[in-house]
Amino acid sequence: MHIYAFGSVCRGEIDRGSDVDLLACVDGPAPQIDPGKYSVYSYERLRALWSEGNPFAWHLHLESKLLFSSDGSDFLADLGRPEPYISVVSDCEKFKKLFDRSYQELENCSNSAVFNLSCMFLAVRNFATCHSLSIGQPIFSRNSPLMVNPSLPLGAEAFFVLTRARLLSTRGYGEGITPDEISATINAASAIPHWMAALRSQK
Structure with missing residues (x-):
């Protein structure tokens, strides 16, 4: 067994909303490992991700730290x-579709606003990360949409709403999002499809 940390704690980007991402590499059933606390992968699956050039493989390759090794390797x-x-x-097409669907649902109904805002955050973050990896300048930060060129055309407040929605949706942490914040973010997010197209025009 091998245990690694990865993500924000390895980048030094921790804040009050951060968790500690942990990877457990195992060679068979591991009932002692809580899948709610660890990302559990077999050695075979990790080798396959490496051979595919999967973004998660690159993330681990560039930003993981070994915490435990059962055999010293x-x-x-x-x-x-x-x-x-x-x-x-x-x-990128997959994350563009996720953004479009979530944005449309947010415009049509506010009952699942936090969930749809969270999905929009996931879409823009992963879109930016995949793009950055494709041009040889990988950025795995949660702020990757603001760190690519051109950067995400949202004001700081609107991006903060998306980030808060992600934390609320996945971890139940943070301040609630008001109707006024939802409305302002809907208006600001209308520019995101043009940003996505501008990024991919660099291919």
Whole structure:
């Protein structure tokens, strides 16, 4: 078994809303590992992600830290560099569809506003991360949409609403989002499809 930390704690981006992302690499059933606290992957699956050039493989390759090794080895380090990332077109199309669907549902109904805002955050973050990886400048930060060029055309307040919605939806942490904040974010987010197109025009 190998245990790794990855994500914001390894980038030094922790804040009050951060958790600690943990990866458990196992070679069979591991009932002692809580899947609510760990991302549990078999060694075989991780090797496959490396061979696919999967973004998660690149994330682990660039931003993971070994915490425990049952045999003294560093399994991820021994895998070496993942294969090149080649699925950016299909991945970006997938996240564009997620954004479009969530944005449309948010415009039509406020009953699931936090969930749809959370999905919009996931879409723009992963879109930016996949794009950055495809051009050889990978950014895995939750702020990746603000760190690519061109950056996400949202004001700080609207992006903060998306970030808060993600934390509320996935961790139940943070301040509630008001109707006025929802309305302002809907208006600001209308520019996001143009931003996505501008990013991918760099391909």
